[in-house]
Amino acid sequence: MRVPASALLLDAVIVALTLCAVLLLGLTDGYTQFVLGMVAIWTILCVGLNVLFGLTGLVSLGQVGFFAIGAYASAIGLQAGLGFTLALPLAALVAGAVGCLLAIPAVRMAGPFLAMVTIAFAFIVEHLAIEWRGLTGGQNGLMGFPAPGLFGFPLGEKGLIIFAIVLAGAMLLAYRRFASSGWGTAMAALRDSDVAAASLGYNPFGTKLAAFAIAAGAAGLAGGLFAPLMMFIAPSNFILSQSILFLFAVILGGSGTVLGPVVGASVAVFLPELLSGFAEYRLLFFGALLIAVLLAAPRGIVGTIAAFLPRRPNRAAPSAREDVLTWLAPQKGGKGLSVHELGIAFGGLKAVDGASFNAKAGQVTAIIGPNGAGKTTLLNMISGFYVPGTGRITCGTTDVTGMAMHVAARVGIARTYQATRLFGALTAEQNVMAAFARGAFGRPFRPVATSEARALARGLLSFTGYAGDAETLASDLPHVDRRLVEIARALAMRPDVLLLDEPAAGLMHADKMALAQLLREVADLGLAVVLVEHDMEMVMGISDGIFAMDAGQPIAFGSPEQIRVDARVIAAYLGEGEPDAPTRALGHAPGEMVTLVARGLCAGYGAADVLHDVDLTVKRGEMVALLGANGAGKSTFLNTLSGLVAPGSGRIVLNNTNIEGIAPHRIVEAGLILVPEGRQVFPDLTVEQNIELGAYRRKSRPAASELEALLTRFPRLRDRLKSPAGLLSGGEQQMMAIARGLMAQPQVLALDEPSLGLAPAMVEELYTILAELRDEGVTILLVDQMATLALAVADRGYVLEQGRIVAEGKADALKQNDALIKAYLGGSTESREAAQ
Amino acid sequence: MTLLIAALVSGLGLGAMYGLVALGFQITYSVCGRVNFAQGSMVMLGAVLGYVLTVRAGLPVIVAYPLALIGCGLMGVVVEALLVRPFANRGSDAWLMATVAGGILLDNAVLFTFGNEPRSLSSPLVETSWQILGTGVYPQQLLIPVVAIGAALALQLLFRRTRQGRALLAVVQNPQAARLMGINTGLMISGSFALSAMLAGAAGLLIAPLFSVHSDMGTLFGIKAFAVAILGGMTSAWGVMLAGFLYGLVEAFVTTYLGSSYTYIVVFALLIAVLAIKPSGLFGTAALRKV
Amino acid sequence: MTARLPFTRRAVLAAVTSVLLSAGLPAQAQDDPIKIGLVAALSGQSAKSGESITRGITMALDKINGEGGVLGRPLELVSRDDESNPGKGLVAARELVQREKVAALIGGLDTPVSLAIVPFVNGAKMPFLGPWAAGTPITQNGAEENYVFRVSAVDEIVDEAIAEYLVAERGVSKPGMILINNPWGESNEKGLTKALEARGMEHAGIEKFESNDVDVVPQLTRLKENGADGLFLVANVAPSAQVVKSLDRMGWDVPIASHWGPAGGRFTELAGPSGEKVHFIQTFIFTDPAHPLFMKLQESFPEIETLADVTPATGIANAYDSTLLLAAAIEAAGSTDGPAIREAMYGLSGVEGVIKTYDTPFTPDNQDALGPDDYVFTHFVEGEIIPLAK
Incomplete structure (x- = not known):
């Protein structure tokens, strides 16, 4: 096993710093020696806090409590004649044990709640120290300890300081090794994404507990040194503001970096010394400096400098493809997944009900269904994220129903996420290597990145088709690569069951084909691959079995051929037959004046564009439908128009004014109103208040007659006017959302999936109203998955596929267009062949 | 009996004051999931401005106190713009430390401008006490719960009845949809910090006549109020007010029956115990997690 | 190049060492000021009292330096804030003694701070004068060689x-x-x-x-x-x-x-x-605006307008007298050596302070300069401290 050069360099720097500090002791006066000793003590504490805050991402404002416990334990131990050799480990142990106790409630909390628990803990320790006079000496504290010695050898003050400095150096060396071990990896994983860490088998409770215990133990150790160095301790040494300074030191130095704690500790200890002449102005200066550092150097001193240092790439070769395949293949022929009558309800709403299917080892099983069908919820139950209300899940012969996520992962269920959940601060290969251990921490100082592990990780990455640098930070990866790395990470668990949630979303056609082939290959190794996917071409091409569901209910389970011709499946996707919505009445034709134009619009989230050069025009009084499969980019297009997503390039013109890139509230002012997908009501406001909010940007208050007119149009809302919008049915909410949009007197009304999740009768009523609006001259841009429905009322239509416009024209003409059905259900023969 | 009444009077008065400050935490947390950890300094600022404007500038209370509150509101806006927003935009949690530092900065800036001596802000409501069942009550002590509950009610009215109030509620309930209504969410967040600081300032003005005015008078109130906000669950205003009264009463009863030595130990140990059982507070609701 | 390298390296080393050494060992010339250290609360709730101590010392230093200083050298005050925190006070005392090389320490506003400093000054053989903190064990600390003296009340x-x-x-x-x-x-x-x-x-x-x-x-x-x-x-x-x-x-x-x-x-x-x-x-109150020390105070600190503006007159008087006693002891000792100053403390007589004239104020058995006879009972009347009519 070879240690990388940069790690050796770090070790050398730490050793050199330690030696320098010891040498400096010989050259300085007693007070400077004392200050150096304080720096060492702070460093020890901050290394521990760095494990908790930097590595695990948990904010503790209670470190001073552990520091105090260590100091008192060591002081009392010394006074009881225990000797420094025993008192110091005692200090660390007692503090560590209390840390474990505090962790039990604390690990269940996050953010301000965790901060409060740790603050409360610090207060309790401080006041116990004040009140428990028999033990702690009360406010007067303890003083006059026997001079410390190690194993009978007297240290003296200078010796104690040297010992503290050496210990601090050892802590830094230990941290360097710890952070790259399985423990450190688990903590970093938990920090970047707790959900994904659990799905790699890491026990969130155990990991956080370990971090708390280590931080507490280190603080205790620091306290154990502090007491004999100060020769005096009192409760006033351990006030809350000290905790803030500890945290400040870690942030200032660079949280999560190896050298950060020593740099932060040095500044935090030396700075007040430099400012001692300014006595009373010190805190003023300190507050200002803290803010300045936070604003200007958020990564801390070490982090900021490290960003400028050249990184020597590791040129380790990936394992050969055959080796990767052999490694991946389950030894005993693989375990299948069986789901029986699975169901779950959220607040009375059945999100999934009676889902049953078998995903055999060696097969690809797809779960399909329109938006809101409950597909991801199903995956969440299988992977242990939700506890199912009813039914049973078995993996091989193991019943995994209701298992915690990390337990299910250890049984052999791996998964990916709709929105990728990589560990952003880890590199691509570190993400993969984090999965090898299936949640086992391993030895605390044994690096995860052995050369074998590195080769295998790179082998897995290149197996998934990842062609980028294995040492790129996951947060810097483009969209496609994120998906590939996430799949490689899931595979690195050597799972029996691989669950994939929309792995092809946002991928280019060629990438999708490659992905399809990859999944087929993985299944052929003997894994059970379960795929939630909207790309029908891909689904139909590689699946052995397809489970179709709609609105939480199973509608079919069969082979691709059976599913493709299943009437219920087609109905679920395209809508049922010819709708009754009235076509445009004669006598009013849309004008020729252009209201909204998008030209060459490109946009996306993060690194990769979802939209590519989209051109679209809406004329005044026209109703235009934008069609396409899920994931084609329809919602992204609307969100870009409304300013929620900043366009990468291209222009958007509304009534001769450019509106691209301006704030959403200004776009609303300009007259483009979006009724978003899923209605997005304000649940605790009444229907009336919701509708009135629609007029928020209007100059004048809406007249009562306007509300009256809306109620005439949406008679269902009249009885519900005073009830909270959250209590409305889905259809009523949709009506309300449209009414709310109309209240703004829009120049263009954009509707995103208005029929989503509505009962057929309600859909019909809704479309009748949309037709009325169209006939009254409201300019409408309509996005709906129900293509036939949308085209029945629209004047013109555009078809979006993978972020590009692939067809456009009059509604009647589009209905006949073969490209449309393909865009929804896939089915071109050449792609299936390519995948097999 | 006298002890019981004395504890009740102390507990309700202080509890209401904690609740009022905690309400400030709750408002900003609801709107944007962040809080101003310098809230204690805002309490102090309210009292100091009240003192400076009435005693030093000689303004009548009716003018001075609203001005003091406006001053606090402006400070809230400044804190949000300089110490919260830059970090929120980066997706960093450093606003926590930044607002703590802001509090230190403000306390010390006041120390050098206002002076290092505690001063007294008088109120006609602490000149004579009413004797009730063997213990004395200053009218001011009764005023605090009245103002606190009044403020909670007024906020509710503001939220329900005014255009901007409803816009703020809209941001709380669904920030994305609020933006689509044309609501400037940045302005609303800024406003929530102003409101939060004004509530703290009002608490400072109310407590000052019973206490004294000095630059570090707010620190402990800020921490206690934060405990109250957490205890109340951060999501409901009435939950937070109720938690305030609860906290004040427990504190007063522990002090009365066990002695002040145990107040912090018992109160904070209880707080941890409550959170261990209900991690999102007494009246908080945990949101459904999604992936 | 290779030939010159060792030389430059040696030069750099020499420079670094000399800088380090000079930081550690400040040169002591004969007419350099004698430093007196002050550790007191200069911020926070007790800042006002800390300020009064500073004023008292400043007044005394002005007087002494105006009369030619001590041992022919001027006295200089070096202050450190202890924030009423014993730990900080102790560290500040260490710094003043070990780095600033003060000849003596004055301070400790709060009893806990003084109590934390006491063992250190006794160990460092550093004279320590308390002008405020009244805790009994501060002077009665049981040390064999007690370097702690007080010009203040005793609890x-x-x-x-x-x-x-x-x-x-x-x-x-x-x-x-x-x-x-x-x-x-x-x-x-x-x-x-x-x-x-x-x-x-x-x-x-x-x-x-x-x-x-x-x-x-x-x-x-x-x-x-x-x-x-x-x-x-x-x-x-x-x-x-x-x-x-x-x-x-x-x-x-x-x-x-x-x-x-x-x-x-x-x-x-x-x-x-x-x-x-x-x-x-x-221990002391100003009752007469024409008191010479009060007039000098008004001169130096224009913000003092009335007697009510010097409410902790005790602090000023105690600190003033402490400084005078310390200066007299250094003069008598003839050096700034701690043990010598301590010895000289026991031999003082006829030092005219503002509270009283001190004759043998300290003995090894009683290191408190003030006793029951020096206390007056007072109360506030219209913002001023007035002695109670007996």
């Missing part, structure tokens, strides 16, 4: 005095104690208990409160229920005011004898008119 003696006052002058038979919850309160708890025991009296209870408590009614109610007919009050100015306000609220008019806490600030402003009922002990 044990103060407690005896206020017990005597409350019992003899006010006819109290069952006093209660209301004490701040810190070591100062603890020290007086012992002293007062001892004073009552000596009289064979019982007390109505010992109640503690925190310096940030808004409401002390619960504690006071307990004392009242136990039949207290007089109160001992020990706390700094702001917390003392909270006690008076709480008494007012309860409508309980009871004799109060207090340690000198109320003198630290604008007590009657904070406590209201009832503050005048609190009788407390002082």
